Amino acid sequence: MHAFRQILRIETRLYLRDLPTLLTTVGLPTLILVVLGLIPALRKPDPNFDGQTFVSYFAPSLLVVTLAMVAVNVLPAVLATYRERGVLRRLATTPASPGALLAAQLVLALAGILVSALLVILVARLAFGVPLPRHPLGFSVAFVLGTAALLALGLLIAAVARTSKAAQALAVPLFLVTMFFGGVYLPRFLLPDFLARIGDYTPPGVQALLDAWTGTPPRPLHLAIMAVVAVAAGATAAKLFRWE
DSSP states (O other): OHHHHHHHHHHHHHHHHOHHHHHHHHHHHHHHHHHHHTSGGGGSOOGGGTTOOHHHHHHHHHHHHHHHIIIIIIHHHHHHHHHHTTHHHHHTTSSSOHHHHHHHHHHHHHHHHHHHHHHHHHHHHHHHOOOOOSSHHHHHHHHHHHHHHHHHHHHHHHHHOSSHHHHHHHHHHHHHHHHHHTTSSSOGGGSOHHHHHHHHTSTTOHHHHHHHHHTOOOOHHHHHHHHHHHHHHHHHHHHHOOOO
């Protein structure tokens, strides 16, 4: 436990020093929200969004931005870089095990995701009158399972990528798919119905987040798929992960 605390302290310092990555992962979704919220037409109720404003409709997709960046881009790249530079191999010979480093990275990833999500929700509510998630329990469950699914996929990339460049090559397609089906590049109501349905079951499961935000309990199947992805990808990553 002492070794874990030491590694967590060191990794936190390194994380906070990397201001470009920190500001992007934590602040970019809120910046996008503010830019969109400053457009008057996007703050007016629209029948295309069941009487919601576009800002309210788009808010869950902004959560996908941070989840995708942290889980798919940052986490695998950091772990692959540590493997490439021999950091994991050297840690394996000390009381501070590589497992402690992995746990510290997950803690930092979760902290960044949580801060970013809270910032989006609070700014949306206070600045643009977007209601808070109307089904808090369902939203929390959907958010946790969606986050777990993406983090597990990120760890799977880190497990098989031997270098940072390999991690980036594997992460980019997954990042693009996540952002597309999460409704970030193109609002989901503009997608063909079959593509929108695929997005319902693509981590992090944006439809479950949207349902819970607007007051509808997430569908059990959506949540179950996220749980299956998290367990399957996490177990595969654990099996394939190598420290050197």
